[in-house]
Amino acid sequence: MNYIEPRETLDRNGLPAAVLVERQLQGRKWPVHFDSVEPFAIVADIATITLSSVASGFLYHLQDTAGANDVSKSFGMAILVSALFVSLMKIRGMYRPIELLNLRHQVRASCLTWITAFLVLSGALFALKIGSEFSRGTSIVFAMLGLAALLVHRRMTAFLLTKGLAERRFSGRAIVLITDEAGKDSASLAQALTDTGFRVKRHFLLPEPGADLAHRQRIVASVIDFVRGSDVEEIVVGANPHPWSDLRTLGAELRVLPFPVSFVPLGTASDIFKRPQRELGSAVCVELQRGMLSPLEHGLKRIMDVVIASAALTALSPLLALVAIGIKLDSPGPVLFRQQRCGFNGRSFQIYKFRTMSVLEDGPTVVQAQAGDKRFTRLGAWLRRTSIDELPQLLNVLNGSMSLVGPRPHALAHDNEFDKLVRNYAFRRRVKPGLTGWAQVHGCRGPTPTRASIEERVEHDLWYIDNWSLSLDVAILLRTPIELIRGDNAY
Structure with missing residues (x-):
């Protein structure tokens, strides 16, 4: 492998352009080293949690004049929560500058980690039988105020980092860059290093293989001579990993x-180096495709499904009983309509709905419902317009075949047809189907008579899958009643 040193661009005074840029930016840099961003973020989180804990104690006891605010307990709670929260976030690598810039990931990780920290702490206090030592009211206020403060802090951090990087205000190491080509990748690497505060003192270029060994040795020697006695602190080699022996x-x-x-x-x-890695014995395993949800995320989503579905069934049981009686009196046939649908990973399951038609279609041919469909029963038309006919699917949520939020499942006959018409339609099966979804709160309800209507619904479903978060599920659940009141395309 051989190396050449590119010519440096000189200005009219004979100074290298890199030196001029460095001089121009030197006065603009903050006295903050880019490597210090992570410890600063950790300290800021600890301070935010501590202030939130103390403030929560004062705020709660303003309305509880009978109790006295114990600041020492507020500090104790802050220490415990900070230790758990910061440790979990650190393990996940969420304090790295590249992650701090990704606000969506930060919000999702902060919410999940904050909930986890409080669940672990609550379990520990219960096991040690010291839960009575802490005010439940103060803890609730702390949980809400602390999470809000952390999210605001992350928004400010992302803004300051973005602004600082755009204006090249961070100080960083002086480095020598060696790349194997002068193409787009090399230029992007040099730009990325400069943007993140590194000062590229010299750039040595690796030409295509084929130059003689003496030439290569001269270039390596020139690198060593340049670094010795200079203020260079690191050497960065950017190259294709294929000729590993040469590297x-x-x-x-x-x-x-x-x-x-x-x-x-x-x-x-x-x-391949950008993908998550783990060890399998003595071998290194590279993850080509991760699961949609981590075990923690899957557990939290499942807990939310079970809790909300159970509460909804309990609260709506009188309405469900009245509807069941009305269906029996309105027309002959069963109360519940059962149909095979396609679910997670292509597994079929039996979906439950209140019967709204005089027919029970569940075969290779299923005709979609239309406005004024003659197959509707008298009560069925009203049930479909209000979406009350979908409520028995809470049973599907409880048995695990569906989730509260996800892509809406279609009849097997329609699913096979849509799979042939729409590219990436099968990607919807990477998550459980839902009682409601991102497509539904954007008006994609009812029949899909055209290919464009199917593609629009699939586009919304795939966006949901790619951008899933617990907060997104909550937002969809809150928006669903508004969409039901509108009643667009519901028949």
Whole structure:
């Protein structure tokens, strides 16, 4: 592998352009090293949680004049919650600058971790039988105020980081960059290093393989000579990982320098390094596709499904009983309509609905309902317009075949037809079907007479799958009653 050193661009005064840029930016940099962003974020979280805990104690006891606010307990609660929250976020790598910039991931991770921290703490206090030492009212206020403060803090952090990076205000290490080509990847790497505060003192270029060994040795020697006696703190090598033996040789030759040598993979093979990894015995396993939900996320979603579905069935039981009686008196036939639908991973399940038609279609051919359909019973037309006929699907949520929120399941006959018409339709099966969904709160309800209507619904469903969060589920559930009142396309 051979190296050449590119010419440096000079200005009219004979100074390298890189030196001019560095001088221009030097006065604009903050006295904050980019590597300090993570510890600053951790300290800021601890301070935010502590202030929220103390403030919660004062706010709650303003209306509870009979009780006295114990600041020491507020500090104790803050220490416990901070330790759990910061540890869990640190384990997930959520304090890395690249993650701090991703506000959506930060909001989702913060909500899940905050809930987890309080559940763990509540269990520990219950097990130790010291729960009575802490005010439940103060704890509830702390849970709400602390989460709100953390989310505001993350919004401010993302804004400041984005602004600082755009204006190149962070200070960073002086480095030497070595790349194997002068293409788009190399230019992007150099730009990324500069944007994140690194000062690229010199850029050495690796040409295509084929140059003689003496040329290569001269370039390596020039790198070593440049670094020695300079203020360079690190060497970054950006190259295609395919010729790994050549990269190992380069690393061995650079060992004479007392500085770290970092490797940044470039080219098509670099994608494998961006994927999550884990150990399988002595082997390294690379995750080509992760599951839609982590075990924790899946558990929280399932808990929400069971709790809300159980509460809804209990609260609506008088209405459900009246509807069942009305269906029996209105027309002959069963109260519940059962039909095979396609669910998670293509598994079929039996969906429950109140019977609204005089027919019970469940075969290779199912005719979609239309406005004024003659198959509707007298009561059935009203049940469909108000979506009350869907309420028995709360039983599907309880038995685990459905979720409260997810893509709406279609009859098997329609599912097979849509799968042939719409590309990526099968991606909807990566999650459980739902009682309501992102498509439904955007008006995609009722029949799908055209290919465009199917594609629009699938587009919304796939967006939901790619952007899932517990807060998104809650938002959809809150918007669903509004959409039901509108009653658009409900027949």
